[in-house]
Amino acid sequence: MGNNIDMINRIGKADKMIKKVKLSRPAPSRAEKRQIKLDAILRHAAAAFMEKGYYKTSLDDIARLHKVTKPTLYYYIKNKEDILIKCEEVASRRINGLLDTVTAIEECGFVQLRKFIEGYVEIVTDDIIRCHIRHRGQREDAQARKASLKMHRAIEHRVREIIGRGGRDGSIRECNPTIIAILLFDALNGISAWYRDEGELNHEELITQVLLIVTEGVKN
Amino acid sequence: MGNNIDMINRIGKADKMIKKVKLSRPAPSRAEKRQIKLDAILRHAAAAFMEKGYYKTSLDDIARLHKVTKPTLYYYIKNKEDILIKCEEVASRRINGLLDTVTAIEECGFVQLRKFIEGYVEIVTDDIIRCHIRHRGQREDAQARKASLKMHRAIEHRVREIIGRGGRDGSIRECNPTIIAILLFDALNGISAWYRDEGELNHEELITQVLLIVTEGVKN
DNA sequence: CTATATTGTTACCCATGAGTAACTTAAACT
DNA sequence: AGTTTAAGTTACTCATGGGTAACAATATAG
Structure with missing residues (x-):
């Protein structure tokens, strides 16, 4: 479902976390948590875009839906258009x-x-x-x-x-x-x-x- | 083809111009000229909206296409959204x-x-x-x-x-x-x-x- | 248990573009 | 003719919202 290509790259690069992944209880790694949050942001943004349209939805609106502030979004996306690309x-x-x-x-x-x-x-x-x-x-x-x-x-x-x-x-x-x-x-x-x-x-x-x-x- | 309901209202109201309408050469009355210009503005705007989208098209863009300046548009339309309505x-x-x-x-x-x-x-x-x-x-x-x-x-x-x-x-x-x-x-x-x-x-x-x-x- | 990378915040900058006020030019009717 | 109405201009205001800088908190690793 999610944007798992980035995640695979990440896991491949940081091989020490393989240990973590193999644990019985799948404690979510940072990369996984990040991925989950990115997906949630996309979901929120997509829902807002569908309801109000792209231009009438501000990044503040999306941030509010996700219960964070606008600059935090920029930790997950490059810019507004990047949401559409993702x-x-x-x-x-x-x-x-x-x-x-x-x-x-x-x-x-x-x-x-x-x-x-x-x-x-x-x-x-x-x-x-x-x-x-x-x-x-x-x-x-x-x-x-x-x-x-x-x-x-x-x-x-x-x-x-x-x-x-x-x-x-x-x-x-x-x-x-x-x-x-x-x-x-x-x-x-x-x-x-x-x-x-x-x-x-x-x-x-x-x-x-x-x-x-x-x-x-x-x-x- | 055009927005002729307004025109009919106008003609109905200003009955002195009926004379003009009956002339052999149909010299365009003010209302007609206005109507023609409004149609042209709608055409220009519609073309621009189709090419760049509504929000990415400024009123200055539309005015430029019509070779007038922005405030002139407000003589024909109420506001930007009014173009869509028309x-x-x-x-x-x-x-x-x-x-x-x-x-x-x-x-x-x-x-x-x-x-x-x-x-x-x-x-x-x-x-x-x-x-x-x-x-x-x-x-x-x-x-x-x-x-x-x-x-x-x-x-x-x-x-x-x-x-x-x-x-x-x-x-x-x-x-x-x-x-x-x-x-x-x-x-x-x-x-x-x-x-x-x-x-x-x-x-x-x-x-x-x-x-x-x-x-x-x-x-x- | 400290050092460091990761998330997140508050407070700003600034470009864009819709809409307006005040003024000028052109046309039209008497 | 000259007065009125239409049509258009220049020069602005002002809200919005994308994007950033600098700072604060939290978690992870060694």
């Missing part, structure tokens, strides 16, 4: 992870696509993911904006691959995979903007309806 | 106009829906509409936010009606019209974020693909 890392890892498991199964393209949609609807209820979807592309730094776009294109491309595969194996209708992939993403990402777990509409019904429209369309 | 008015009028013509035809629900999609893809290439779609819901004022939501819900409701009609007349598959309406909107609105007229993908191909996926789905 959310993107989390999102990228989860979505690509889903794609990994989906493409690993030996099934036709259509089944893979169905499994992806099921997993994606699940993922898209997470605040950090929703934050990323909503604010992707709003990077101030041109470099960061390009990187973000690239990573998004990569994911889209993997979905396109699945659709293409389905076209070849006959499980998906002949179509323009690029457009279909984008439209599908738009519809799924749109869900992130309005769907709430607590709402009246239950999860299974949502997935059922989404799958039905994607597979069958609306025509009778 | 864009919403334009968008609401266009979309409801489309819905009017679509529901007026005596056809089954499916055909009406198809005509709506065709028209909407057309509409969604306009900067002012795209601006509204992207920034809808970002109202600072709670009052304005609620109004915006309400007007959006109304449009969604009309689409739902069309789908429901199709369900009853048998032209559209039995389904949950609410979810279908929302998903459809998400997909169509998503188009506004990436589609450009000048691009390689031509308009007809886009509409064809969108209609195909909505009607047939992806399954073979």
